[in-house]
Amino acid sequence: MKGKKKWYDYLWIFSLTYLILGFFNILFAWLGLLCFFIPLLIAILKGSKAYCNKYCGRGQLFSLVGGRFGLSRKKDIPGWMKSSYFRYGFLIFFFAMFFLMLWNTYLVFAGVKDLGMAITLLWTFKLPWHWAYHGTLFSDGVAQFAFGFYSVMLTSTVLGFVTMLLFKPRSWCVYCPMGTMTQLICKARNAGSPRK
Amino acid sequence: MAKRKAVVSVRECVACGCCVKVCPKGAIAVPRGICAEISRELCVGCGKCAKECPASVITLEVTEQ
Numbered sequence: 001m002k003g004k005k006k007w008y009d010y011l012w013i014f015s016l017t018y019l020i021l022g023f024f025n026i027l028f029a030w031l032g033l034l035c036f037f038i039p040l041l042i043a044i045l046k047g048s049k050a051y052c053n054k055y056c057g058r059g060q061l062f063s064l065v066g067g068r069f070g071l072s073r074k075k076d077i078p079g080w081m082k083s084s085y086f087r088y089g090f091l092i093f094f095f096a097m098f099f100l101m102l103w104n105t106y107l108v109f110a111g112v113k114d115l116g117m118a119i120t121l122l123w124t125f126k127l128p129w130h131w132a133y134h135g136t137l138f139s140d141g142v143a144q145f146a147f148g149f150y151s152v153m154l155t156s157t158v159l160g161f162v163t164m165l166l167f168k169p170r171s172w173c174v175y176c177p178m179g180t181m182t183q184l185i186c187k188a189r190n191a192g193s194p195r196k
Numbered sequence: 197m198a199k200r201k202a203v204v205s206v207r208e209c210v211a212c213g214c215c216v217k218v219c220p221k222g223a224i225a226v227p228r229g230i231c232a233e234i235s236r237e238l239c240v241g242c243g244k245c246a247k248e249c250p251a252s253v254i255t256l257e258v259t260e261q
Contacts, residue, residue: 043229047228047229048226048227048228048229049211049212049213049226049229050229052211052212052213052229053211053212053213053216053226054213059212059214063214063217074247076252077250077251077252082208082210082251082252082253087210167250168248168249168250168252169250170212170214170248170250171250172250173210173212173214173250173251174210174212174250174251176212179210179211179212180210182229183210183211183229183230185229186211186228186229186230187229187230189228190228190229190230193228
């Protein structure tokens with residue numbers, strides 16, 4: 001209900017800070033795992049999408065920039081983008097790319113590959129990002145994961161930003177892989193329970 | 197008089213909860229994370245949720261009451 005703001009209505013500050021920190025020290029990228037595990041844990045343990053519904057800082061950021069600041073055409077998203085084919089397809093693609101990133105991290109951990117100080121945007125474009133690397137205490141693999149994970153976060157933010165401009169502010173929510181996955185978990189988990 | 201009520205397309209809803217946040221009546225919830233449910237008693241048919249829904253799967257339907 002609209003009304004008094006709760007503490008969690010300010011989590012967009014966390015999302016924004018996260019994006020900014022990645023420009024200064026890439027190791028902060030590890031914090032992004034929170035946005036990965038918290039929604040999953042809520043879905044698995046509580047069987048709800050409370051993360052999407054209340055806590056998602058990225059969604060809040062998009063609704064702030066697209067809604068309050070008006071950087072959105074506020075048009076309907078095309079039908080194919082909300083189809084289950086696209087949503088599940090994007091989920092599969094996103095996770096295939098995610099595991100590829102984990103594999104690259106493993107290769108650096110194992111000493112087979114050298115640390116690549118770059119951010120891969122949209123799974124294609126390599127951007128130099130060496131300024132955000134100031135050494136790591138442990139293996140180079142720790143930094144490699146940070147570069148890889150930040151690439152995932154930045155890529156999804158860019159995609160979300162573009163669809164925010166083109167369609168409704170929180171268009172990202174329609175095809176967000178985390179959202180699709182938590183909804184699938186909730187569907188599976190609550191399959192047996194009767195409605196209402 | 198005919199009244200308007202918001203109706204969710206259950207099959208297409210992504211359960212993001214954007215509608216819950218904008219509803220001035222607190223008439224919407226996303227129980228069990230599957231899809232949004234709108235209380236017909238509380239809904240006043242203002243259409244804020246339909247406008248906000250990123251998937252545009254909420255429509256206002258005229259009901260005779």
